[in-house]
Amino acid sequence: MSEAKSDIVVMKFGGTSVAGPEEIKRAARRIVAAREGGSRVVAVLSARGKTTDELVEQALEISKRPDSREMDMLLSTGERISCALCAMAIHDMGHQAISLTGSQAGIVTDSSHTRAKIIDVRADRISEKLDEDRIVLVAGFQGVSTDSLDVTTLGRGGSDTTAVALAAALDASVCEIYTDVSGVFSADPRIVSDARKLSMASYEEMLEMSASGAKVLQLRSVEYARNHGVRIHCRSSFEDGPGTLVVSEEEIGKENVEQPFVTAVTHSEGESRVTLTGILDEPGVAGKIFTALADAGVNVDVIIQNEPVGDDALADLSFTVDRSDLTTATDTIAGLGGISQGVRTDERIGKVSIVGAGMRSHPGVAAKVFEVLGEREINIEMISTSPIKISCVISADRVPDAVKALHEAFELEADAIRPEAPADPPTVTS
Amino acid sequence: MSEAKSDIVVMKFGGTSVAGPEEIKRAARRIVAAREGGSRVVAVLSARGKTTDELVEQALEISKRPDSREMDMLLSTGERISCALCAMAIHDMGHQAISLTGSQAGIVTDSSHTRAKIIDVRADRISEKLDEDRIVLVAGFQGVSTDSLDVTTLGRGGSDTTAVALAAALDASVCEIYTDVSGVFSADPRIVSDARKLSMASYEEMLEMSASGAKVLQLRSVEYARNHGVRIHCRSSFEDGPGTLVVSEEEIGKENVEQPFVTAVTHSEGESRVTLTGILDEPGVAGKIFTALADAGVNVDVIIQNEPVGDDALADLSFTVDRSDLTTATDTIAGLGGISQGVRTDERIGKVSIVGAGMRSHPGVAAKVFEVLGEREINIEMISTSPIKISCVISADRVPDAVKALHEAFELEADAIRPEAPADPPTVTS
Numbered sequence: 001m002s003e004a005k006s007d008i009v010v011m012k013f014g015g016t017s018v019a020g021p022e023e024i025k026r027a028a029r030r031i032v033a034a035r036e037g038g039s040r041v042v043a044v045l046s047a048r049g050k051t052t053d054e055l056v057e058q059a060l061e062i063s064k065r066p067d068s069r070e071m072d073m074l075l076s077t078g079e080r081i082s083c084a085l086c087a088m089a090i091h092d093m094g095h096q097a098i099s100l101t102g103s104q105a106g107i108v109t110d111s112s113h114t115r116a117k118i119i120d121v122r123a124d125r126i127s128e129k130l131d132e133d134r135i136v137l138v139a140g141f142q143g144v145s146t147d148s149l150d151v152t153t154l155g156r157g158g159s160d161t162t163a164v165a166l167a168a169a170l171d172a173s174v175c176e177i178y179t180d181v182s183g184v185f186s187a188d189p190r191i192v193s194d195a196r197k198l199s200m201a202s203y204e205e206m207l208e209m210s211a212s213g214a215k216v217l218q219l220r221s222v223e224y225a226r227n228h229g230v231r232i233h234c235r236s237s238f239e240d241g242p243g244t245l246v247v248s249e250e251e252i253g254k255e256n257v258e259q260p261f262v263t264a265v266t267h268s269e270g271e272s273r274v275t276l277t278g279i280l281d282e283p284g285v286a287g288k289i290f291t292a293l294a295d296a297g298v299n300v301d302v303i304i305q306n307e308p309v310g311d312d313a314l315a316d317l318s319f320t321v322d323r324s325d326l327t328t329a330t331d332t333i334a335g336l337g338g339i340s341q342g343v344r345t346d347e348r349i350g351k352v353s354i355v356g357a358g359m360r361s362h363p364g365v366a367a368k369v370f371e372v373l374g375e376r377e378i379n380i381e382m383i384s385t386s387p388i389k390i391s392c393v394i395s396a397d398r399v400p401d402a403v404k405a406l407h408e409a410f411e412l413e414a415d416a417i418r419p420e421a422p423a424d425p426p427t428v429t430s
Numbered sequence: 431m432s433e434a435k436s437d438i439v440v441m442k443f444g445g446t447s448v449a450g451p452e453e454i455k456r457a458a459r460r461i462v463a464a465r466e467g468g469s470r471v472v473a474v475l476s477a478r479g480k481t482t483d484e485l486v487e488q489a490l491e492i493s494k495r496p497d498s499r500e501m502d503m504l505l506s507t508g509e510r511i512s513c514a515l516c517a518m519a520i521h522d523m524g525h526q527a528i529s530l531t532g533s534q535a536g537i538v539t540d541s542s543h544t545r546a547k548i549i550d551v552r553a554d555r556i557s558e559k560l561d562e563d564r565i566v567l568v569a570g571f572q573g574v575s576t577d578s579l580d581v582t583t584l585g586r587g588g589s590d591t592t593a594v595a596l597a598a599a600l601d602a603s604v605c606e607i608y609t610d611v612s613g614v615f616s617a618d619p620r621i622v623s624d625a626r627k628l629s630m631a632s633y634e635e636m637l638e639m640s641a642s643g644a645k646v647l648q649l650r651s652v653e654y655a656r657n658h659g660v661r662i663h664c665r666s667s668f669e670d671g672p673g674t675l676v677v678s679e680e681e682i683g684k685e686n687v688e689q690p691f692v693t694a695v696t697h698s699e700g701e702s703r704v705t706l707t708g709i710l711d712e713p714g715v716a717g718k719i720f721t722a723l724a725d726a727g728v729n730v731d732v733i734i735q736n737e738p739v740g741d742d743a744l745a746d747l748s749f750t751v752d753r754s755d756l757t758t759a760t761d762t763i764a765g766l767g768g769i770s771q772g773v774r775t776d777e778r779i780g781k782v783s784i785v786g787a788g789m790r791s792h793p794g795v796a797a798k799v800f801e802v803l804g805e806r807e808i809n810i811e812m813i814s815t816s817p818i819k820i821s822c823v824i825s826a827d828r829v830p831d832a833v834k835a836l837h838e839a840f841e842l843e844a845d846a847i848r849p850e851a852p853a854d855p856p857t858v859t860s
Contacts, residue, residue, distance in 0.1 A: 021491040055511070061451040063518040070521070073529050074514035077507035081485070084504035088493040091500070099503050104579070149534070 005173040008130065009039040012046075012140065012163035016180040017237035018082045019049035027178070027237060028089035031135055035095060040130045042170065044140045044163040045086055047078025068113035072142070072153045075114075076102070079139035079159065087137050097135040100125065102142035102151070106169075107162060109143035109152045115297070116143060116152035118161065118224075121169035138166060157218035164221045168228035175225070175232050177217060182236035183243035184209065184216050186412040187265040191403045194413040198263065199242065202249040202357050205263050206232075208389040211301075212353035213268035222246065249357055261365055262356035262410040267403050269396050271301060272326040273349045273382075274319055276333065278341025281307075281315040289317070289339065296332045298325045302351075302384040302393055314341070318382060320349060320393060349381070350396035354406055355389045366390050372409045378402050435603040438560065439469040442476075442570065442593035446610040447667035448512045449479035457608070457667060458519035461565055465525060470560045472600065474570040474593040475516055477508025498543035502572070502583045505544075506532070509569035509589065517567050527565040530555065532572035532581075536599075537592060539573035539582045545727075546573060546582035548591065548654075551599035568596060587648030594651045598658035605655070605662050607647060612666035613673035614639065614646050616842040617695040621833045624843040628693065629672065632679040632787050635693050636662075638819040641731075642783035643698035652676065679787060691795055692786035692840040697833050699826050701731060702756040703779045703812075704749055706763065708771025711737075711745040719747070719769065726762045728755045732781070732814040732823055744771070748812060750779060750823060779811070780826035784836055785819045796820050802839040808832050 011034065013027045027043070035041045055074050059066040066074075083099035090097035106122030129136045140159025145152050154161055160177060167175035184206070186196040201209070203226035210219040216234050225232050225246065235243035279285055286305065293300055303319040317340075321329050326345065333343055352373075359365045369390050373380055378401060382393035394402055407413065441464065443457045457473070465471045477485075485504050489496040496504075513529035520527035536552030559566045570589025575582050584591055590607060597605035614636070616626040631639070633656035640649040646664050655662050655676065665673035709715055716735065723730055733749040747770075751759050756775065763773055782803075789795045799820050803810055808831060812823035824832055837843065 021488075024492055058451075058511070058515060059518060062454060062515050063522050066518040067521045070514040070517040070527075070529055073517075073531075074511055077510050080507050081488070081504055084500040085488060085492050087500040087503075088489060088496040091497045092493045097500075099500055101503075101581075151531075 006171045007038065007040055008042060008167075008170045008172040009034055010042045010044065010163050010167040010170065010172045010175045012044040012159060012175065012177045013082075013086075013237060014159065014177075014179045015046045015049050015051070017178050018045055018047075018086065021085075023237070024048075024082070024086050025089050028086055028093060030178070030237070031086075031097075032090060032093045032095055035135055039173075042126060042130070042136045042138060042166055042172070043086070044138045044159055044166065045079055045082040046140050046159040047075075048082050051078040051081070069150055072113045072116075072151050075153050076139065076142040076151045079141050083137040083139045090135055090137075095135055096133060097137055098129050099137040099139070100129075101139050102162065103144035105136075105138040105166070107138075107143035107165065108146050109154070111145040111147055111150070111152065113150070113152055115155040116145065118143060118154070118165050119146065121165050123166065123169045126166070126170065138162065154220075157221070160218040160221035161224055164224045164228070164230050164232065167230045168224065172230070175230050177232060177234045178237040179216060179234065180236065180238065181216060181234075182239055182241070183234050184214065184246070184264070186263065187403055187407045188267065191267070191400050192265075192407045192413075195407065196413060198244045200245045200247065200252050201263060202252055203246060204249065204388055205355050205357050206246045208353070208355040208386060209264055209266050212351065212355065212389065212391055213266040213270075214264070216244075217246070252357075261358045261362045262354045262412065263358070264355050265403050265406045265410070265412065266353045266355060267399050268351045268353075269348065269399055270323050271320045271349055271351055271393075272323045273346040273393070274321065274326070274329055274333065275344040275346070276317045276340035276342070277344065278314045279317055279339060281305075281313045285339065286317065288336065289333070292332050292336055293321075293329060296328050298329045298332065302382045302391060304382050320351070320382070323347065348396045350394045350399040350402075351391055352394060352399060352402040352406065353389055353391040354410065357388050359389075360387050368409065369406065372405050373402055376401055376405050378405075436601045437468065437470055438472060438597075438600045438602040439464055440472045440474065440593050440597040440600065440602045440605045442474040442589060442605065442607045443512075443516075443667060444589070444607075444609045445476045445479050445481070447608050448475055448477075448516065451515075453667070454478075454512070454516050455519050458516055458523060460608070460667070461516075461527075462520060462523045462525055465565055469603075472556060472560070472566045472568060472596055472602070473516070474568045474589055474596065475509055475512040476570050476589040477505075478512050481508040481511070499580055502543045502546075502581050505583050506569065506572040506581045509571050513567040513569050520565055520567075525565055526563060527567055528559050529567040529569070530559075531569050532592065533574035535566075535568040535596070537568075537573035537595065538576050539584070541575040541577055541580070541582065543580075544583055545585040546575065548573060548584070548595050549576065551595050553596065553599045556596070556600065568592065584650075587651070590648040590651035591654055594654045594658070594660050594662065597660045598654065602660070605660050607662060607664045608667040609646060609664065610666065610668065611646060611664075612669055612671070613664050614644065614676070614694070616693065617833055617837045618697065621697070621830050622695075622837045622843075625837065626843060628674045630675045630677065630682050631693060632682055633676060634679065634818055635785050635787050636676045638783070638785040638816060639694055639696050642785065642819065642821055643696040643700075643781065644694070646674075647676070682787075691788045691792045692784045692842065693788070694785050695833050695836045695840070695842065696783045696785060697829050698781045699778065699829055700753050701750045701779055701781055701823075702753045703776040703823070704751065704756070704759055704763065705774040705776070706747045706770035706772070707774065708744045709747055709769060711735075711743045715769065716747065718766065719763070720749075722762050722766055723751075723759060726758050728759045728762065732812045732821060734812050750781070750812070753777065778826045780824045780829035780832075781821055782824060782829060782832040782836065783819055783821040784840065787818050789819075790817050798839065799836065802835050803832055806831055806835050808835075
């Protein structure tokens with residue numbers, strides 16, 4: 001995390017930002033403006049609008065379980081199309097651009113097709129093209145496997161990770177993520193009308209927010225940014241003005257702003273709950289279950305286990321998973337054979353979370369959350385906490401009420417917090 | 431041109447043969463049947479149906495003159511999609527398939543983007559995959575440039591060339607070209623209802639036929655096949671049964687069939703004529719004109735120049751070009767500055783040709799062509815001949831009449847020629 005960054009800017013444009021010819025030209029103008037402003041520019045592009053969905057549909061017309069290597073060969077074409085078209089637009093604006101596939105850009109991954117992990121970034125070709133005064137466009141979401149030289153993809157939202165990984169490898173001054181929203185908000189503006197755009201958020205806060213429902217940035221890209229000290233700027237493709245800067249707590253500290261107790265309220269309605277009734281309350285049982293789930297690629301979010309009552313030492317275990325993983329989860333449990341007396345599923349559950357680095361130094365936040373929800377007669381079914389987050393699983397129907405109540409109770413609206421001239425120094429740890 | 435070919439078959443499927451999910455599955459079944467019949471199979475696929483046209487349209491929405499390198503990056507995605515989908519279908523049929531891009535398949539080209547020439551085929555990776563008992567699917571129409579490692583494309587119809595080049599490199603027993611027609615016909619069946627499917631044609635005949643309007647095989651692929659002794663079998667994706675074998679005259683000779691005078695009547699309505707009036711009848715003038723046209727990438731077909739009359743030594747020069755090249759041709763002529771007194775263009779002209787290796791040993795064919803057209807009062811405007819072809823430029827309106835008349839006059843209908851037990855040995859030279 002050196003202070004002296006290069007003059008390279010990485011800009012990433014999501015699917016809605018390259019959806020049609022006008023959007024592509026708009027992205028091209030932004031890229032050219034950055035170049036003309038003196039930066040060397042690497043732009044990472046996603047597939048256009050619904051392209052990836054359409055390709056998936058084509059695959060499912062052919063096969064119910066498409067081969068994953070071939071799926072990657074198929075899906076990787078979408079980003080290449082965006083890049084080639086954007087390069088054409090930039091040429092017409094009088095600048096030299098060159099589009100590169102993930103492979104050509106040196107994004108080296110493991111061989112886990114459809115969810116590959118970046119293991120190396122060999123950015124020599126990008127550097128060479130930048131030195132030739134070119135704008136470099138890189139197809140997001142994809143790489144090349146180190147062992148078999150096959151095309152791989154990084155999973156949904158992987159273009160964010162491509163952008164951050166390139167920013168890290170090139171020591172870019174900033175990684176700008178352009179989407180159809182103008183930044184990260186204190187709550188979903190569709191639910192809370194006076195939600196505030198955050199001027200800054202720490203990596204840790206952003207990680208918790210991404211994990212608990214905020215959709216602006218892909219979780220993995222934030223982790224990568226934190227690990228490599230990449231400054232992220234979430235901005236809108238469609239308006240000017242600053243968005244939200246995602247940086248280290250240290251950098252936020254230097255800005256000398258007051259740290260709020262709570263930064264944002266996030267929510268999710270995309271999870272399901274699995275409850276195993278009557279499992280043996282013995283060492284090793286939970287380990288067996290969650291190892292099997294991890295092996296099946298299921299990310300488990302909240303877990304609770306009640307204490308056994310009586311002498312039979314049988315307990316109930318509940319956990320939540322992303323709804324798309326529910327079938328895999330129940331299949332995996334069934335595959336363990338009679339580990340519990342019964343399995344119940346709750347396909348649609350709600351979750352509301354509050355996130356804020358300031359919670360570390362302000363005890364009592366959890367109590368206030370429970371009190372606020374209790375006042376609204378919103379029943380908390382499960383709770384999960386971290387030093388900077390409190391999540392409550394609640395009825396999906398009550399999510400909007402809970403988000404509004406918490407946003408109001410913690411005074412997150414437009415001008416309540418992070419004043420320009422703070423009275424006190426920030427209370428952060430780093 | 432060794433006699434002992436390998437057990438490898440190269441199969442090429444055109445755009446209509448992979449247009450929808452059902453067509454892709456049908457192609458997959460053919461490929462699997464060939465594998466189960468004991469052949470090792472390499473299949474080359476084109477882009478689905480209208481995919482390439484749609485991608486071109488997307489580019490033109492962005493830029494009036496899209497950068498050619500980026501055009502190649504864009505267009506090369508179509509064939510990759512076809513290959514990935516077909517590989518999925520083959521997996522579902524219980525066979526192992528792997529799709530390769532042109533680059534992965536070792537198709538090395540020069541750097542002439544959008545019309546690259548294959549300069550080497552490094553088929554090691556294909557051989558390796560065949561040895562692993564895989565069916566190899568290769569994205570047609572594309573390669574990788576040797577100097578810059580950029581994606582290149584071979585021009586429209588380039589997938590035929592990809593298939594033939596791979597067949598040559600792998601010493602395949604045959605290169606099967608699957609399209610929506612069942613072979614090469616003695617004339618266009620839409621014009622001549624009793625047109626005959628040819629069981630065989632020589633490379634030389636096929637070259638003349640492709641050059642004079644037959645659309646079954648791309649000209650360049652036939653040249654490549656002749657130069658490398660690749661046997662081509664043109665077949666239908668949609669019916670079984672043999673199509674047309676395109677082989678050397680030597681191989682046809684061994685089949686011991688009677689060589690007809692004329693093999694087929696071809697026609698074209700896609701050409702235009704340029705007439706330069708009042709050019710100096712001096713050495714070097716024509717050279718200057720046609721060198722400039724060649725440099726501009728314009729293929730000139732028929733050329734005639736009349737003798738100057740009188741003392742001013744001014745002549746008229748006419749030539750025909752593909753209609754898509756007409757603007758480039760007239761721009762090029764204009765760029766030469768006052769080389770003629772005037773330029774006339776005739777945007778739509780017709781051309782009818784008769785092709786047959788037997789013409790070499792049967793004089794008088796040309797006379798008969800002129801007589802047949804004369805009887806129908808079809809005016810011949812220009813004539814071009816080769817040892818095995820006679821082409822006449824005529825009014826576009828009279829093309830169907832001319833084709834019918836010639837087909838009938840030379841008795842090319844269903845059972846007139848190439849009997850199974852010929853009386854005489856064939857009269858061929860090779």
